[in-house]
Amino acid sequence: MLEEFKLISKKSNALFNINDNIVLLTFDVNYVDQSVNLMESIIKYNKEVSFICLCTQLNETLMRVLMERRYGICVYEYSVNLNNGNINLIEGRWPVVTLFRLFSPWLIEENIAEVLYLDSDMICKGDIHELLDMKNEEYLIALCNEIRGNIVQMDFFAKSFEKDIYCNAGTLKVNVGKMRIQYNPQDILNVLKEKASWFVFNDQDLLNYYFHDKIRYLNNFLYNFQAYELRKSNIYKAAVNKAKIIHFSIGKPWDYKANFDLIKLYLSLSSYEPMIRRCKKAYIKRLLMLPILVVQKVISKF
Numbered sequence: 503m504l505e506e507f508k509l510i511s512k513k514s515n516a517l518f519n520i521n522d523n524i525v526l527l528t529f530d531v532n533y534v535d536q537s538v539n540l541m542e543s544i545i546k547y548n549k550e551v552s553f554i555c556l557c558t559q560l561n562e563t564l565m566r567v568l569m570e571r572r573y574g575i576c577v578y579e580y581s582v583n584l585n586n587g588n589i590n591l592i593e594g595r596w597p598v599v600t601l602f603r604l605f606s607p608w609l610i611e612e613n614i615a616e617v618l619y620l621d622s623d624m625i626c627k628g629d630i631h632e633l634l635d636m637k638n639e640e641y642l643i644a645l646c647n648e649i650r651g652n653i654v655q656m657d658f659f660a661k662s663f664e665k666d667i668y669c670n671a672g673t674l675k676v677n678v679g680k681m682r683i684q685y686n687p688q689d690i691l692n693v694l695k696e697k698a699s700w701f702v703f704n705d706q707d708l709l710n711y712y713f714h715d716k717i718r719y720l721n722n723f724l725y726n727f728q729a730y731e732l733r734k735s736n737i738y739k740a741a742v743n744k745a746k747i748i749h750f751s752i753g754k755p756w757d758y759k760a761n762f763d764l765i766k767l768y769l770s771l772s773s774y775e776p777m778i779r780r781c782k783k784a785y786i787k788r789l790l791m792l793p794i795l796v797v798q799k800v801i802s803k804f
Contacts, residue, residue, distance in 0.1 A: 518574035646726035
């Protein structure tokens with residue numbers, strides 16, 4: 503175990519089954535509603551699934567919300583200290599929970615062999631057992647490449663590894679058993695610290711960099727279709743209809759600044775009432791703010 507990660511508590515409800523397919527989520531107090539909404543959407547289409555949630559400390563109310571779900575959940579609460587050296591890997595950029603997916607093999611029970619990690623700003627709209635049932639001898643990690651991707655990062659990886667594939671880590675299948683055997687977490691953390699000056703997306707960049715020759719590529723249109731991409735394309739509607747996991751990576755539907763169509767798409771796929779209320783509130787606020795937003799856009803062009 504890395505000394506930077508300290509376990510605060512571990513709690514599970516009566517429905518959690520370690521023999522189920524395990525879906526891993528990582529979040530803090532700001533993303534509990536989104537995470538529950540995602541879990542509800544997964545359970546709608548997929549059976550024999552239990553969830554492991556790696557979180558920073560939650561309050562009693564939020565923990566109760568998770569423990570009262572009608573499907574299996576196990577919650578690990580961790581405190582994290584990444585300021586031991588001369589660099590802070592997270593402050594001012596990303597929530598610390600973004601690193602939980604990278605170090606998950608060493609943060610969960612050792613008798614768990616593999617997990618499917620999903621970002622909390624996703625929605626599932628179909629059967630994903632192809633991902634859940636991947637045999638552990640077939641991969642170390644599996645990711646979806648970006649359709650367009652971050653230009654700066656793709657350019658770096660193309661120059662470094664003679665390929666122009668850059669993966670988004672929103673959907674990440676991890677053979678955690680094999681990872682524990684083949685890798686030392688301290689070595690991975692050291693690389694993260696060493697490369698932090700040019701890593702833009704922290705652990706996502708490290709996954710692309712450190713495991714570049716170990717990645718199995720998944721169908722991004724099916725399992726990590728980013729809702730903002732291809733919006734003006736004539737194939738967008740077909741892509742949305744075909745996708746089994748939609749990722750709201752840019753333009754959060756619970757934020758009034760998101761486009762109307764993204765808010766409406768997320769709402770149409772949501773079933774968790776607190777999240778539905780938040781998105782409706784964002785939609786109404788955007789309607790009220792629209793004249794101001796239009797003026798701001800015009801002014802920005804001058």
